[in-house]
Amino acid sequence: MEGRADFDIEEDAGEGAVLFLKGPWLVATIGAVEDDLAAIDRQIARIDLSGISEIDTVGAWMTCSLAERFDAEVTGAGERAARLVKAVEDMGFEGDIAAPRAPLLARVAESAGEKVYHAGTGFRGVIGFLGALIVAFGSVIRHPSRFRGKALVRQLELVGVSALPIVGLMSFLIGIVIAQQGAVQLAQFGAETLTVNLVGRITLRELGVLMTAIMVAGRSGSAFAAQIGTMRLTEEVDAMRTIGINPMEALVVPRVLSAILMMPLLGFYASAVAIIGGAAISSLYLGIPFLNFLQRIQEVVPTYDLWVGLIKAPVFGLIVALAGCYHGMQVKGNSEEVGLRTTMAVVTGIFAVIVLDAFFAVFFTNVGWA
The missing domain is CATH 3.30.750.24 (STAS domain)
Known part of the structure; x- marks a missing residue:
């Protein structure tokens, strides 16, 4: 035909x-x-x-x-x-066409080697970015009129206020899980009443602020990277430099400052809601009255446990915001880079927070706040 x-x-x-x-x-x-x-x-x-x-x-x-x-x-x-x-x-025709590929062990070794080799470059980039951020903060302090108050308020809303429902729900459920699982284990020793100690200390000292930092990294850290990365891709950041606006002052400073200011409040809020969740499950299954649980928290939890969480919170906020803004500023080339850098911002932010939390645990133990 x-x-x-x-x-x-x-x-x-x-x-x-x-x-x-x-x-x-x-x-x-x-x-x-x-x-x-x-x-x-x-x-x-x-x-x-x-x-x-x-x-x-x-x-x-x-x-x-x-x-x-x-x-x-x-x-x-x-x-x-x-x-x-x-x-x-x-051309060497073959029935089954496949791209040339090195053996598995060679590919794993090559990938690990590349990551180690580029780690130094990435570390220097982060240090340089931190230095530029410090310079931008100093410039804003010297020239207060250049500080973008409305941008800060907007970021405070996005990082803090908008996160209250999801952080509260997560913390409430975590408090329930800690109390229920802790009570099951402590019941083997006849020490169910120590569930109050467990919930109070672990939420105020560790899990409250740590889980909040992870949640903020997933919400706000990724948003920072995606927003700034898209602006880099559409050349808005270059346009800002052309008209004399410092992108670090206009984009990075409000985001970093909002994360630093909101993390202690979110961390305390998360700890309080987790304690309420533990009290609720304890009143239902352990026979500990709700108000008695809260009163017992005041007796068994040292004040320095609260200070430990509040001291760590702004540092975690700085790390999360720094990771998001840094990776957003590294976007170049194509739209795929935005997704890649957003993922890297979340992963590096969470990883850095967990590593730093381990250092804080050792430090506070050595100073007697164990």
């Missing part, structure tokens, strides 16, 4: 079955016969191209594929068809 690829199979007494290809064998027409070719279940001795009116590289590739499959000879090709078939064969 004119305008479409086709084929016939005929028997040759001297050679066996011959596959005659007919019509245009082009990328736009081959699809019509691809399934029929795949369904051939007899041995083909020769592939005849004399009936082909047009052929392109895809048609030549299909011809070579059939020749490889049936171990058949290709004959009857015109000048163009012969040239294309030979070109495909010279």
Whole structure:
């Protein structure tokens, strides 16, 4: 049929079955016969191209594929068809095409080596970014009129107020889990009443601020990276520099300051809600009255446990905001970089917070706040 690829199979007494290809064998027409070719279940001795009116590289590739499959000879090709078939064969045609790939161990070692090699560059970049942030803070202090108060208020709303529902729900459930699981384990020693100590100390000292920092990294850290990264991609940051606006002062300072200011409040709020969750589950399953649980918290939890959480919170906020803004400023090239840098901001922020929390735990233990 004119305008479409086709084929016939005929028997040759001297050679066996011959596959005659007919019509245009082009990328736009081959699809019509691809399934029929795949369904051939007899041995083909020769592939005849004399009936082909047009052929392109895809048609030549299909011809070579059939020749490889049936171990058949290709004959009857015109000048163009012969040239294309030979070109495909010279490229080292294989039935299953796969990209070259190094062995697994080599790839793992190479990937690890690249990450270690680039770690130094990344560390220097973060230190440089921190230095630029300090300079921007100093500039704002020297010239208060350049401070963007409305931007700070907006970021305080996004980082703090908007996060209250999800942080509260998360903390309430964490308090329930700690109280329930702790009570089950302490019941083996007849010490269910120590559930109050467990919930109070672990939420005020560790989990309240730590889980809040992780939540802020997932919400605000990723938002910082995506927002600034998109501005970098659309050249808005460069435009700000062109008209004399310092991007560090306009974009980074309000975000970092909002995270530092809101993290202690969010951390305390999360700890309080977690304690309420522990008190609720204890009143239902442990027989400890709700108000008695809260009164007992005041007696068994040292004041310095509260200070430990409040001291760590602004540092965690600084780390999360710094990671988000730094990775946002590193975006360049294409939109895929925005997603990559956003992911890196969340991962590095959470990792840094957990590592720093371990250092804080050792430090406060050594100073007697254990």
